Amino acid sequence: MAEAPRTLFEKIWDRHRVLEREDGQTLLYVGRHLLHDGGATAFDMLRRRGLTPRAPDRIFATPDHYVSTVGGTLDAIPDERHRGMVEKLARNTAEFGIRQFGLGDPNQGIVHVMGPETGLSQPGLLMVCGDSHTSTHGALGALAFGIGSTEVAHVLATQTLWQRKPRTMRITVDGTLGPQVTGKDVILAIIAQIGAAGATGHVIEYAGSAIRGLSMEARLTLCNMSIEAGGRAGMVAPDETTFAYLHGRPFAPQGADWDDAVARWRQLPSDPGAVFDTEVTLDGSAIEPMVTWGNSPEDALPIHGAIPDPAGAPDAERRGQMERMLAYMGLTPGTPLTEIPVDRVFIGSCTNSRIEDLRAAAEVARGRKVAEGVRAWVVPGSAPVKRQAEAEGLHTVFRAAGFEWREPGCSMCLGTNGDIAAPGERVASTSNRNFMGRQGPGARTHLLSPAMAAAAAVEGRFADVRRLLGA
Amino acid sequence: MEAFRHLDAVAVPLPQPNIDTDRIIPARFLSRPREVDHGDFLFHDARRLPDGAQDPEFPLNRPDWQAARIVVAGRNFACGSSRESAVWALFDAGFRCAIAPSFGDIFRSNGTKNGLLPVVLPADVVEAIIAQLEATPGARIAVDLPAQTVTAPDGSVHPFEIDPFAKHCLLEGLDDFGLTARYEDDIAAFERRYGRENRL
Incomplete structure (x- = not known):
């Protein structure tokens, strides 16, 4: 018997499922865990329990929330408490052998810019970060969502997370976007239509010709604000735009591994006939620059x-x-x-x-x-x-x-x-x-x-x- | 984690929709460790007038609601940022339960991991309860987690749904670290399989 058609989300969910209990709680394995300088409390929780990170090679960190935008150094941070947050991230990552792109590192940046840019964010991965805008990484065809500090500590300790399967929503935007209508305008138009809680309890997949035509950067903007519609995550199926963006990035697969990875990634898009719990449609040609x-x-x-x-x-x-x-x-x-x-x-x-x-x-x-x-x-x-x-x-x-x-x-x-x-x-x-x-x-x-x-x-x-x- | 079973307490109404976690605790207080009492940060700016004085009109500042341990809010309560300190601020100020027609997903999860019970009730029920609380400031609500019911000030009883796993953890005051440790063999087996496909 042929397998039932699955959505992009379901394929990634299934692939990261360690086990599912009878009560529906599912233990998911986290392929990539990103950290920023707001996460000191999670390390405190870990230490209090006498635990250490289980898979440091799956964790990557960079300071962004507390860094100075006047001078990109520790000394440029005027507030002692803020400086302490950046220092704690450096200390915690050094102690546990976690790769940090710290201040002065050529890859330092906002964690949701750093992930895609370094090639750490990839199609088919399950990714988490202690920040609600983790939904950003779904633009590459990953399942990525934000979690709280206690969950961050749990992922540090076990590389897993208990979740109940969310519902799925497909937002289809067809038509051609007008001049100067960007990913930002599309997502603001979507949220204006469905509301700030319109996608609560859902993982969103963005589809349709207007979405396919967006650059990777515009897709990152789109998925970033999924949480502003209440969505746990937002995703775009990987395609040639995705592969072209990732190719050659420092942490993207190289050589023969690249070809293998792309072959795997091509299997990810939702199957024809896959069913979503909720369907929303917008006419892309009617969207204007929004404020x-x-x-x-x-x-x-x-x-x-x-x-x-x-x-x-x-x-x-x-x-x-x-x-x-x-x-x-x-x-x-x-x-x-x-x-x-x-x-x-x-x-x-x-x-x-x-x-x-x-x-x-x-x-x-x-x-x-x-x-x-x-x-x-x-x-x-x-x-x-x-x-x-x-x-x-x-x-x-x-x-x-x-x-x-x-x-x-x-x-x-x-x-x-x-x-x-x-x-x-x-x-x-x-x-x-x-x-x-x-x-x-x-x-x-x-x-x-x-x-x-x-x-x-x-x-x-x-x-x-x-x-x-x-x- | 503190266990939650039954609660009979004063409830404060916050009827606005979309009260976000930036409102519950402004970003400038996020660099405090958990040991710090977060209660003073709760609605820090929302409860103050532009000159910094306490706004006597803000519900949490009114004498009738000083003892509140339950908040009853409009839809999409605690949306936005994943900051767990939004839960800590409520918890440290004495709150153990939040009732709303809907919640930000991350807050809902953070709450159950910190002994703060999120209860979803239909919008018309929440609206009716808010009207009762506003009509009789200081009125009490009873929450029974084992029975999964909320008893409103007028005596009406409203059932609510909760994930059985979250319910179990709240009733026993358990966090999920200990539970996950029991599945060590499953995780290790998964890692061997998964690692072959996802080399770094």
Whole structure:
């Protein structure tokens, strides 16, 4: 009898299943475990139990949350506690023989930029990291999801994790994306449609012609924000784009191993007839450059939209929520997005700090100037991204336009290293969360793509990048 | 881990949807080790006015809800960041149970590994309970984990589902490290098989 058709997710799940108990709990083996400098507590938990990492060769680490984006050294970190977090990661990894791309290492960077870039993230792997944006790595056809500190300690000790099988959701985006419509706009449009809890309890597979046409970097952006739709993980089936991206990367298979790996990876895409618990479809040709206005990523509008009126809310709960968000964001119903001035611009984060993102922003910045009174930052996602951008002269373009060109790290996405906006400051940000206080107490965050962020920087207000580039 | 069996306690309503873990504990408190009391970080910014003073209107600041050990929240409670300190902040402030129509998946898992019971109830039930809590500040809710029921202030009883494994761990106060150790032979056998295909 032929096997029942399986999804990409099910194939990876099955392959990493050590055992399944009668109650449905499944012990999964973790192929790759990534660590960052926020994970000191997990090592404390490990020591308290007298345990040590089981498979150090499957664990890779890099500091990103607490590093300084002014100077990429330990001494440049002004806060003693923050410095301590970076030091602890170095000590813990050294003690247990875990490979760390530390400060000064040519591969240091945001952990979700480092993984794909070094070739550590690969199709068919089960990957975890103590960070919700671990969903990023699913862009390569891995099953990757974020876990808490106790789970990190459990994976360190056993290289396994207890899970119950999640449901599956396929989001199909067909059609051709318009000019300057990026992976960021696609994911914001998806979350606006299904809501911030739309994919709770699900692993998402993104499919359709518009997704197939996305570059690897755009797919990384897309999968990164799966968690913002409530999804545990997001995935794109591996294809020629994936293989071309991975080929030759330091930790990708080499030589004959490469051919074997690609042959295996070609078996991964969901079988025809595989069934998903939930199906969602979007018309890619209808997606426009997006900007968020509220405090959830679901509050996204096309750039030509206007701030919605709570009076038009479908129910009292939504009305109250909208009123609170508008008060926090300092916005008036009916105001066109293109009339809202910005104070800060942040181009960076695990969502949008890769070379393609910086190229897109530089194309807008080239020959233009950051508007009077606007402070604009570019924070490359990793040391390799920074080197590549500098080799292409992008840093010169940004600096000539008045942007600050900084060192790699998470930076203003969540401000753990002290890179925050002042209360009331409005930030055009390429990051992933517009939550109240996310970028600092009272900071007002609007999410958008790198090109749209650069457009906001030079215009001093949200602007349609298609107009600037004559698209 | 502290075991959870029965809880009869004051419940505080937080009716907004999408209360994220950045709200529950702002990122600047994440560098504290677990030994530090995280209770003071709970809703640190949300419960304060712009000048830093406690906002008397914020539910957790109101005298009637000072003793609360159960939070009843809107849908998608504790979404966003995987920070386990969101659970620690609630736990250290005395909370042992959160009730909502839905939770962020990672928070739900973190809760069960720290003695904080996440209970999913239908949206209309949660809405009704919140209305009762707001009408009678300081009202109590009873949670019975063995029976898997929540008794609302009005006496109505609502069953809830929970993963049998999570229930067992919470009832016994067990973490899963000890359990996993029992499967050492299975893991070792898996590793030999898996390692051949996934050389580094």
